[in-house]
Amino acid sequence: VLRQILDRGSLGAPVLGTIEMRAIPHWQSFLRDYGRLTLLNMSIHHLDVLRFLFGDPIEIYSATRTDPRTSFPHKDGIVVSTLTFPSGVMAVSLDDVWSGPREEGFTSDIYIKWRVEGTEGLAQGTIGWPDYPHGSPSTLRYASKRDTGGEWVQPTWDTMWFPHAFAGVMEQLQYAVKTGTAPLLDGADNVKTMALVEAGYRSMQEHRAVKLAEFGV
Secondary structure (H helix, E strand, O other), X not given: OHHHHHHOOOOOOEEXXXXXXXXXXXXXXXXXXXXXXXXXXXHHHHHHHHHHHXXXXXXXXXXXXXXXXXXXXXXXXXEEEEEEOOOOOEEEEEEEOOOOOOOOOOXXXXXXXXXXXXXXXXXXXXXXXXXXXXXXXXXXXXXEOOOOOOOEEOOOOOOOHHHHHHHHHHHHHHHHHHHOOOOOOOHHHHHXXXXXXXXXXXXXXXXXXXXXXXXXX
């Protein structure tokens, strides 16, 4: 829905996009020996979304620190990545897998929020997986000088991040196979997201912004 809002120009020219995750993943056991943690296994989804919304970035700067809750050795626990795009859009992905204490008697504040600001309006909402396996629908609301008179509009739906988001992607792939058309998200596009992740790790290691051109993208 957000991509449709952007494509029809309801927000004008995009200026800034942010994804703010303060949620605790359930790291799978194989990641203990993987050598890479949050950027590759969590941030990657948010970087992929930002590419889907704004196109291929010029460069990425990623900063990290360890997560106090994660007991096995790791470097990229909490990760903050800043992306710049040819259009001038700037985007930030904050992946806070610590998000404060979580123990009996302590009321935690777990969420994933996103926001996109444009010259003619803004949109914001939530991603509804942090309370998995219970689940809750993701949310979106937007206000546009062009389309809504500056008033907030909030569509609603009953579908959730799991399993509906996965089912939707698989349905689109099956449709592409059936009709002989190119899928909306193909393998070549996924390689570009992996290049962005690699650029993020190089940025962490060398403490600098890394251009995607260094990876042939």
